[in-house]
Amino acid sequence: MMATETAAPMTEPAETAEAIVRSVRSVCDPEIPVLTIADLGILRSVEVEAAAEADETAEGKETGEGKETGGTAGLRAHVVITPTYSGCPAMETIRVDVQRAARAAGATEVDVELVFSPAWTTDWMSDEGKAKLDAYGIAPPTGKAAAGPIGLSMAVKCPLCHSLNTTELSRFGSTACKALYRCSDCLEPFDYFKVH
């Protein structure tokens, strides 16, 4: 009896809502695709609720297939994101990716909100995210963002040979959030995700 009830998959709004949240959390940063926007702390919140009215785009479709979900009110996802650096050019791409991910998981409406406050900091990066960065070849931020005028710069560990004997080649790197370093032991250059 139980089995027949659960046999209708993904029609339970609560299940779909969970899937939407999971799907949005798994969106990758377009410039550092090894990290999700959740790992980076770019994703501030995801809320899923019943849509106020039936989704227009689903209704507008004249295909017979769409009828299945057409009867229910649909789910609206409200997603809040914040940029790493104020000029980060990836935000538009992230918006589109978030919309796509939420819709793929069953959302009928998605709205993406951009906020600037509180200001993003590398302190929000998850430990899992830092480990992924390191495995990917980018040295993760070395400490907490300092409140004072100039932070103490700590030794940056080479993500390849793990030596602390590294030097900064360039204070700015391939994206706003990175600097370029070189390992003085294995001689490989590498990106460092700056403490911010």
Next chain:
Amino acid sequence: MSTETNPTPEAEAHAPEAYETVEPAPPVQPAAQGMPTVGDELEVDPLLPGAGVPLTATITSVPSEDVARYALMLGDDALITAQRLGELVAKGPELEEDIALTNIALDQLGAARMFLQYAGRGLDKTEDELAYFRDEAEFRSCALVEQPNGDFGQTIAKVLLTSLYQQLLYRGLLDSSDEFLAAVAAKSIKEVDYHVEHASMWTVRLGDGTEESHRRMQAGLEMMWPYVDELFNDSPCADLIDSGVAVSPASLREEFDARLAEILQTATLRVPEIPPARGQGRFGLHSPHLGYILAEMQVLARQHPGATW
């Protein structure tokens, strides 16, 4: 041509004339796990409202016209700084510095967008209308940020003076009674701190470097010096200073001079003794430089109004 078919290159090469009549072939590349195919993207894209439209900040309070004009002044300084530094894309003195200066430009552009979006809410304009469809007399930027990049000494002198001023200004704005301006300041100050560090390090390296680098760094400072005074004039925002929205620029001068003197002393450079130019940028009077900057910045938007891509 159907967008859903995905013919193999062979099919196209060998039988082009028969192409329209062949049955749609199954996709050549089965979708790798999670990888969208071209067909998927074409189906999904029409469902995305707002694609190609700039993502703008959530602004919950509409600023008064005075506050909007103050935001415009802050935004114009950042915007013109960004546009000037953007001229150095692929023209920096070395690859690392090319990247550094244009990263600074990107941060400034980010700040400019936040300020202009906010100003736009109060003035009923979009950020693009403010950036691309105002003429020189409507801009409120100071003369310092309009100055040409010149040689590297001049560029660094300009970045140093601008970022040192912005650092103190944004620090003051953290306590602004206007929440949005305080939030922009909190976001941008972390970036500007890094700009100050970068420009200070180069100032010391060049000033305390070779005879030639010292001469050029000193010359750069002297060329920019007449435009410093304008930054610290309270009159463009006097009412807003009283109401706690704006920071009094004049109140920042002492600390600006002290910090600059310390950097210049380390760099073995002199604080210039050159009388100030009569800067009226805050009132819409600009040097001829601004017209050229705007021409380059605005030409595309004016040729193709409303274009998105």
